[in-house]
Amino acid sequence: xxxxxxxxxxxxxxxxxxxxxxxxxxxxxxxxxxxxxxxxxxxxxxxxxxxxxxxxxxxxxxxxxxxxxxxxxxxxxxxxxxxxxxxxxxxxxxxxxxxxxxxxxxxxxxxxxxxxxxxxxxxxxxxxxxxxxxxxxxxxxxxxxxxxxxxxxxxxxxxxxxxxxxxxxxxxxxxxxxxxxxxxxxxxxxxxxx
Numbered sequence: 001x002x003x004x005x006x007x008x009x010x011x012x013x014x015x016x017x018x019x020x021x022x023x024x025x026x027x028x029x030x031x032x033x034x035x036x037x038x039x040x041x042x043x044x045x046x047x048x049x050x051x052x053x054x055x056x057x058x059x060x061x062x063x064x065x066x067x068x069x070x071x072x073x074x075x076x077x078x079x080x081x082x083x084x085x086x087x088x089x090x091x092x093x094x095x096x097x098x099x100x101x102x103x104x105x106x107x108x109x110x111x112x113x114x115x116x117x118x119x120x121x122x123x124x125x126x127x128x129x130x131x132x133x134x135x136x137x138x139x140x141x142x143x144x145x146x147x148x149x150x151x152x153x154x155x156x157x158x159x160x161x162x163x164x165x166x167x168x169x170x171x172x173x174x175x176x177x178x179x180x181x182x183x184x185x186x187x188x189x190x191x192x193x194x
Contacts, residue, residue: 004064008053022191042072050106069107073148089150098128122166
């Protein structure tokens with residue numbers, strides 16, 4: 001079966017993650033308004049944005065699937081966005097010290113009216129004993145300025161973690177590959193057989 005898969009993202013991290021499972025895909029920038037809706041639960045926000053991204057890219061081709069994904073991080077109910085600056089990253093890490101950060105990571109696959117959705121929840125607990133200087137050094141070395149929560153699990157993040165609760169560790173990185181591979185197999189996309 002021939003398929004076409006488009007990742008509705010310009011995220012380097014999501015491109016790298018999707019490449020790990022050996023599927024052929026193209027990328028296109030989604031046209032999505034990511035404005036925060038007051039009092040929207042984090043899981044709903046992640047699912048809504050994943051679907052908006054996937055449906056923002058038109059396709060009339062049979063077996064052309066669009067993949068949208070989004071992740072929302074919170075700490076004690078506070079939304080953690082991409083910090084973009086070292087100062088904001090340090091503020092987030094200081095506020096997360098000794099606490100759990102929860103990640104809601106969603107993806108939506110859509111093609112000609114067919115929709116497959118998934119939402120996962122993962123948690124990271126930060127070390128309570130991380131010093132301010134350790135956190136500054138972590139930011140300097142890992143540069144997590146484009147990461148919700150200001151850390152990278154795939155890099156030096158474990159140095160500031162106490163523990164992780166996740167059924168799929170790649171969900172914390174921004175795309176739950178185990179669930180995605182299962183969803184892709186269900187729609188006929190399997191790099192092990194295609």
